[in-house]
Amino acid sequence: MSGTQTLERAFLLLRVIAASGQQGASLDELRAAIGCSQATAYRLLQYLRRQGFVRGAVPRGRYVLGYELFALGAQAGNASALRERARPVLLRLAQRFGDSFFLLVADGHQVLCLDMLAGELPVQSYSGAVGGRIPMGVGQASQVLLAWLGRSERNEILAHNAATLRLDYGLEVERITASLPSVKRLGYASGLVDKRLPGYTGLAVPILDVSGQPLGALSCALARPRMTDARRQALAQVMKEEAQRLVVALES
Template sequence: MSGTQSLERAFLLLRVIAAAGQQGASLEELRAVLRCSQATVYRLLQYLRRQGFVRGAQQRGCYVLGYELFALGAQAGNASALRERARPVLLRLAQRFGDTFFLLVADGHQVLCLDMLAGELPVQSYSGAVGGRIPMGVGQASQVLLAWLGRTARNEILAHNAATLRLDYGLEIERIIASLPSVRRLGYASGLVDKRLPGYTGLAVPILASDGQPLGALSCALARPRMTDTRRQALAQAMQDEARRLVIALGEQGA
């Protein structure tokens, strides 16, 4: 087995273990996904375990992610101190409005939830939790990130995700593209109704660098009946103000 193949299998193994959650993944489950011998899977597991990337689950014979991944993720997720600086922002917004607020960033063809702070009322969200990913094009954060991307990059991302958006969410890329001029004019996105979470809505604003490029997005999620026109305007104003303050804080830290 080549070094590249071993690396690919190790990454796949970590993703399968992550998807298994707290109960963990068994050796047999991992072998079935990797389609290789039990001895090979066991060897990879032992190597990852020595590095701290994998550990034994409470259920004997199963594996969960190790704490070393948490340590690495905390560093990777705080590039340019965005996550650290945004945490008080999410706290202030959640306390003021009682809704759940998110910090999301573009990551290739996907949107990654870098941080979130739950409000008083439980909600469902596309990303689910910190570290969750959704296809770019889904949700209001995707809209604001796409609206401030260059046309070439935007079109490539949407073309890549077109089948997933249509089949899993009932979203056509033409509908997404048609919404973007309004998003730029208003300075925020309210999301497009899809078949995955039709009972929920939200609002997102871009976090824009001095050159106009999106560093990420602040987003909120709430049940659709709660999104009155008055609440939408209040959310948009507060989140835009917080996004501007956040960019200033990031600039001062980098100075």
């Protein structure tokens, strides 16, 4: 087995273990998932365990993610201090409006939730939790991130995600693209209704650096009946102000 193949299988093991949740994954389940012998799966598991990426679960014989991944993730998620500086922003927004607020960034063809703060009312969101990923094109944060990307990069991302957007969310690329000029003109996105979470909406604003490139997006999620015109305008104004304040803090 080549070094590249070993690395690919180790990463696949981690993803399978992550998907197994709190109950963990057994050696047999992992072996079947990566298509190798029991001995090979066991060697990979023991190596990952020594590095702190995997640990034993209860009951015995099952495996969950190790704490070293948490430590690495905390560092990766705070590149340029964005997550650290955004935390007080999310807190102020949640306290003021009572809704759930999120910090999201573009990561290849996906949007990644770097942080979130739940509001007073329970809400469903596309990303689900910190570390959650969604295809670029889904949700209001995707809209603002796409609106400020270059055309060629945006078109490549949407072409790559087109089938997933259509089949899983009922979103057509043409509809997403048509919404972007308005998003850029208004400076915020309100999201497009899809078949996955039709009862929820939200609002997102871009976090733009001094050159106008998107560092990420601030987003909120709430039940659709709560999004009155007055609330939308209030959210847009305050979230824009907070995004600008965040950029100043990052530059200081």
